[in-house]
Amino acid sequence: MSEASKTGNFITQIIDKDNETGKHGGKVLTRFPPEPNGYLHIGHAKSICLNFGIAERYQGQCNLRFDDTNPEKENVEFIDSIKKDVEWLGFEWADQPKYASDYFDQLFAYACKMIEEGTAYVCELNAEQMREYRGTLKEPGKNSPYRDRTPEENMALFLDMRDGKYADGEKVLRAKIDMASPNINLRDPIIYRIRHVHHHQTGDKWCVYPMYDFTHSLSDAIEGVTHSICTLEFQDHRPLYDWTLDTLGTFHPQQIEFARLNLNYTVTSKRKLKQLVDEGHVEAWDDPRMPTISGMRRRGFTPAAIRNFCERIGVTKSDSIVDFGMLEHAIREDLDAKANRAMAVLNPIKVTLTNYPEDKEEIFTLGNHPKNEEAGTREVPFSKYLYIDAADFEEVPPRKWKRLSLGTAVRLRGGYVITCDEAIKDADGNVVELLCSYDENTLGVNPEGYKPKGVIHWVSAKHAVDANVRLYDRLFSHEAPDAKHEDKTFLDFINPESMTVASNAKVEPSLAQAEPGVGYQFEREGYFCRDLKEDGMVFNRTVTLRDSWAKIEAKS
Template identity: 80%
Template sequence: MSETSKPGNFITQIIDKDNEAGKNGGKVLTRFPPEPNGYLHIGHAKSICLNFGLAQRYNGQCNLRFDDTNPEKESVEYIESIKRDVEWLGFEWKEEAKFASDYFDRLFDFAKQLIQLGKAYVCELNAEQMREYRGTLKEPGKNSPYRDRSAEENMALFNDMANGKYKDGEVVLRAKIDMASPNINMRDPIIYRVRRVHHHQTGDKWCIYPMYDFTHCLSDAIEGITHSVCTLEFQDHRPLYDWVLDTLKTAHPQQIEFARLNLNYTVTSKRKLKLLVDEKHVHGWDDPRMPTISGLRRRGYTAKSIRNFCDRIGVTKSDSVVDVGMLEHAIREDLDATANRAMVVLNPIKVTLTNYPKDKEEIFTVNNHPKNEDAGAREVPFSKHLFVDAADFAEEPPKKWKRMTIDGAVRLRGGYVITCDEVIKNEAGEVVELLCRYDENTLGVNPEGYKPKGVIHWVSAKHAVDARVNLYDRLFVNEAPDANYEDKNFLDFINSESLATITAAKAEPSLLKSNKGQGFQFEREGYFCRDLKEDGMVFNRTVTLRDSWAKIEAKGK
């Protein structure tokens, strides 16, 4: 489905009305403005798809702009990861990536204009005094004793700030708005502060840095953004956005807020995600258990599945929590249609075909995909000794058992029907080998009299490839790990079983030709992908086969 043919939402309705009225000359210019203080997560994916999608829908443009006003927490590593994630999702920016720091000289001049207009002043209150003077949601704030300085005095002090005459935190530049405003964001907010920090783009040129609310609206205006789309938490900041632009009489983009993506069993605060990394609860930002785009990519999620998920949840004005099952359904849906099949035995148990010739080997041709002929076929070797999964055998099977048992017939996927005659156990009483016989007349057919109870996957022992398989589960056991609890925090809900590693899995040899990042459906086990970073046969479970959300969706229809 093309961007123009997708159903609209309240934002497209706003843009349609703007275009009908001739506003902005019919131009649509959006931006995606991440802070380079961490890796992007699934919530950012929604914003990326929305902002770049709007530009595509209206044949416009979307800028990638880094809001790099806090160099203490920013790095080039984060910048490069963000570029990589946006491109991987399938979007591109027409010009070079932009930085708020590109505009630091102009922002400095804008701040001076506010001072000249009597709309900004240098304040010497410390942080504790600032909080005291700010007031509360129920009580108005108090004017700073430094609020009524002359424009000339404020200009001199601001230049002193820029020239390094003050220590970090000693003074700030504040907008002069209304300390009695019911909106706390309008109570003379700070627009510049002193920070002696090396900046990854501007080096040591500046020892003062503008605040986000001052920078963002003016960066939008400088770039000629028409529709500044952001999440709902910025709704209360919109009056400040408008005040800065109106006071300075600049171009005035329209800020539009939408509901951010909230997933259950998930934390998306970058501060908390960084804590998970720093305290080594996970193995880096791209750990497949992380909700980061790089983590999802390494786990085996496809860009298409994430775009489809973002389309499916839609764009609304009301905050809500989305079931993570919808995200899992999106990747199952994509991989079910596109992923080649393969046979991998996770918990191998040996099978010996007692009536199969010792030196005989066969090659079976098996379709790579049951529904897609274009996917082609692969060759799977067969021999006297096989591996099957221990979970596929039961000496005392429960009711409706459809796998291996003594005297029971099962079909090997793409191969013969076999029957188990004898079980060999070790001294601990554990099953270590199954002695079975095969029927050479059952290859691809089901002769009369045979009623195999099921079909199981297998691997030829002689040709098996050793593989390491990471079984990933949800990182948190609590549906709302990020909620405010009296005696717990999100770290208390980490799932101790979120990663189980199988070191002795046996894979069919065709997987030796797989590429890093390539996804597969391991027959009867789930969807897996070859790890992007590790060498050798290392596979990560993307998602299990069971799809409860698909059943819910079908029932709803």
């Protein structure tokens, strides 16, 4: 059972009560119904974990069903990415993936039944007139002049719509409910519209397509879904969901709403994510800075961490903002336990051990994980010429400096204690090489009298592997980029440092065999993984070792 299925919530309380009363004979059938018009994001992950987790909890079934009623914005790329994301998170759907388009014939028959019974009619108001007739939150709408057509007239027109005799937008089919209803969703909503467009599943069979609310409720009914779980924005749509099912006399699933995942420093609107991609602000939908599941996978986030995060934030009926740091904490926690350690120097500066023999090489055996002996060991070569990170040396060190400076000693991780004797500079005064001496009696021990300032990481220059390391950070610098800002849009808050590149990085040779997507802790640097798409030695920073943003926010 997944983490998401272990803890109860108000939804499981409803299901428990249903099971006690025998409402569905103990059956639990949920569904995850994404629209294939973009890549899934972290908000969808919460819904995936909830729907599939509940099915697991009750030994029930969860369907993966694509809501493919708008082929203009859909394609097979999105369908394939959604399947991959659900599987990667660790869930399996029942049978084959389902599509709303599987039910187009049946949905059309339901629409015809409504026409025959006088609960649907063909309307010819254009979009502007439709808005005018609809009314406002304070004022009721008014009836369409086409509302009182006979069932026979409506049926003839609807069949002509199906047969392609009208242009897009020329006519629609509307449910006949109540134009004075205080719920705008019940003011004769459109249930079918004309779209002359090729469909990725049904081809050119149809030129009329059902609307979401009509399709969703009836697809649930057709599949026998017991509990239709959706986010709070659909709460006002529930009366239409219920009206449709009651009017047609079908099986009636129960719609239950929960609060969606709102994460600070993040945008999850598909329209805005698409804008980021289309306008080149990011590389693609799977850019490691994107909040998409595929982007997080490429960055090195783990399925277990995302599932645990979704479990911890819980399921409620109250909207709230979740701190991005909670997600990062879940990632660190998971990777700290699982990721092997390795050494990588991101901003290298050369170190020459002046008293180490030119032709000598040694092999140090280092543990892969300090808390897990079963992770094994790796061999790390050592030689006269090394690289350390430039940030680990200061000519004039600040107070409490615990790294290398002139005349001080530090220990090399898993190796000797070295002392810096001289710093060589270029014509511009930049330190380009450090001349140091090592003590051959300090391998693995601290002889009396030695007080090295600290421990730093390193790689042997002769054996180092060149790497391109991408240091990813939050895509937005404002905690609420999606909120209304005077004279600004979410694009104005793109973090210019959301990606920096250490193009001259040097990594230990064991990383030449790193598998793409597998997490490593680069000691003292953070958690990284080899990129899933790029050829060669390209590593992505998954997350820092500590929450640096907490300090930034404390200062601001």
